[in-house]
Amino acid sequence: MNSSHQTFAEKASRLATEAAVRATPEPLAKRVRGFSDRAIAWLFIAPTIALLLAINIFPLFWAIYLSFTNYRANRPNAEVRNIGLSNYSRILNDPDIWASMQTTAHFVFWTILLQTVIGFGLAYLIDRKFRGHAFWTTLILIPMMLSPAVVGNFWRFLYEPQIGLFAYAVSFLTGIPTSDIQMLGSVQLAPWAIVIVDTWMWTPYVMLICLAGLRSIPDYIYEAAEVDRASPWRQFWSITVPMALPFIMLAVLFRGIENFKMFDMVNLLTGGGPGSTTEVASIALKRDAFEAWATGRSSAFAIVLFVAVFGLANIYVKALNRVKQR
Amino acid sequence: MSDRTLIIPKKRRPFFLRRGPMEALAVLLIALGFLMLFQPFWLVLYTYSFVTLLAGTAMFTVVSKFPE
Numbered sequence: 001m002n003s004s005h006q007t008f009a010e011k012a013s014r015l016a017t018e019a020a021v022r023a024t025p026e027p028l029a030k031r032v033r034g035f036s037d038r039a040i041a042w043l044f045i046a047p048t049i050a051l052l053l054a055i056n057i058f059p060l061f062w063a064i065y066l067s068f069t070n071y072r073a074n075r076p077n078a079e080v081r082n083i084g085l086s087n088y089s090r091i092l093n094d095p096d097i098w099a100s101m102q103t104t105a106h107f108v109f110w111t112i113l114l115q116t117v118i119g120f121g122l123a124y125l126i127d128r129k130f131r132g133h134a135f136w137t138t139l140i141l142i143p144m145m146l147s148p149a150v151v152g153n154f155w156r157f158l159y160e161p162q163i164g165l166f167a168y169a170v171s172f173l174t175g176i177p178t179s180d181i182q183m184l185g186s187v188q189l190a191p192w193a194i195v196i197v198d199t200w201m202w203t204p205y206v207m208l209i210c211l212a213g214l215r216s217i218p219d220y221i222y223e224a225a226e227v228d229r230a231s232p233w234r235q236f237w238s239i240t241v242p243m244a245l246p247f248i249m250l251a252v253l254f255r256g257i258e259n260f261k262m263f264d265m266v267n268l269l270t271g272g273g274p275g276s277t278t279e280v281a282s283i284a285l286k287r288d289a290f291e292a293w294a295t296g297r298s299s300a301f302a303i304v305l306f307v308a309v310f311g312l313a314n315i316y317v318k319a320l321n322r323v324k325q326r
Numbered sequence: 327m328s329d330r331t332l333i334i335p336k337k338r339r340p341f342f343l344r345r346g347p348m349e350a351l352a353v354l355l356i357a358l359g360f361l362m363l364f365q366p367f368w369l370v371l372y373t374y375s376f377v378t379l380l381a382g383t384a385m386f387t388v389v390s391k392f393p394e
Contacts, residue, residue: 092373101372105364304376308363311356311383314390318353 060306067300074293087300097301099276100284106191107198107280108259112252114199119206120248124240126207127214137211144204152268155197159183159269187277190270194278197265202258206251213247214240246323253316260309281305345392352389355382 035043067087071080091097126137143151158166167181183193217239225235263282266272272279272287279287285305289298341347359379362371 088376092376093369095369098369098372101364102366304363307376307379307383308360311379311386312360314383314386315353315356318349318390 063299063302066296067303069296071296071299072293073289073295083296087297088304090297091301091304096276097281097284100279100281103191103277103279104260104262104281107195107262108256110195111198111202111259112255114195115203115206115255116248116252118199119203119251120210120244122203122207123210123214126211140207141204143201144208146201148201148264149268151197151201152265155193155200156184156269159193161185184270185274187274190274190278194266194269197269198259198262201265202255206255209247209251209254210244213244216247217243246320249316249320249323253313253320256316257309257313260305343392345389345394348389348392349386352382352386355379356386358382 068082068084069080070083072078122140126133126140155166158164161167161179161181161183164178164183166183167178170176170181171178181189183189221239221243222235225239230238261282262280263286266278266280266283267286270278272283281301282305285298285301288294288301292298338344355378359375359377359382362375362378365371
């Protein structure tokens with residue numbers, strides 16, 4: 001049975017090869033035959049490499065070059081002069097940019113903490129095979145599939161003090177009048193409004209990665225723990241958490257890098273306001289680049305952020321490898 | 327005639343060419359730079375954060391290529 005299947009597979013493969021050879025025009029076949037396997041491999045990946053160089057690598061080096069100049073994108077004909085480290089000096093001595101860094105750190109810390117705790121909790125619950133768990137998984141994943149522009153706009157309506165459902169729900173639960181629940185207009189509440197939206201949208205993503213981690217733990221480890229009379233609490237801390245840790249760390253890395261660049265949600269919800277309470281680094285960068293048109297200075301700012309994220313990712317990947325080796 | 331084999335001790339690489347300690351140093355620099363960049367207390371720490379981060383990142387990129 002097995003050998004007849006193999007014969008059939010071999011025959012099908014031979015026929016497919018012959019058909020491909022017949023279909024290939026003779027001049028092309030001759031040309032391809034002239035290349036080594038290595039050359040053909042390079043030929044196939046060359047377009048991707050060219051695209052990567054054009055879209056990622058070239059702009060990076062161009063931004064590094066611009067960060068040392070006085071270039072302004074709204075004055076393309078003005079003389080471009082090399083001004084050394086002046087742009088970096090200004091960025092690193094500006095109290096407003098320093099404040100925007102702290103705002104970014106606040107967002108990154110709270111969103112990652114909430115997303116990891118809630119995401120892992122949801123994954124743990126979904127992993128218990130209960131009736132309808134596939135339906136609930138799909139339902140929980142919906143926010144992640146929406147466009148950030150859509151999410152930003154509809155949460156702006158939800159946060160409206162007069163007509164918003166969020167204000168009504170909070171008012172119903174706490175008794176505070178809806179007109180006092182100014183989620184986007186209050187200096188104290190606006191940063192938390194963005195944290196809530198980002199957590200609502202991206203917790204399913206963390207849940208999905210944690211769920212993959214939990215599903216990869218073999219059942220026999222739990223069975224062995226049961227035989228040793230380990231309590232569920234002990235099983236959770238000694239088996240579940242250590243074995244799902246590389247996945248949790250991966251989710252934190254992905255969300256951390258994304259949240260350092262958080263722009264769309266903040267821009268749609270508050271635009272950096274009220275005042276500059278929600279002005280994260282990417283909003284400050286956009287203002288510098290496209291409102292003040294200080295292209296050279298904003299390039300220096302972008303490089304500072306890039307180095308910060310790159311350095312953090314390096315540490316994180318090292319930690320991840322160490323956890324995996326355990 | 328004895329069949330003892332002569333074990334020549336392996337020459338240790340100098341400290342600054344060893345991967346383990348240098349990688350740890352680079353990670354320390356990156357972590358320090360990162361904290362300096364986002365701390366809300368002293369502007370002077372923020373000013374020198376980028377140099378620290380850059381030094382750590384460049385060092386990590388180089389020393390992570392050293393043999394174990």
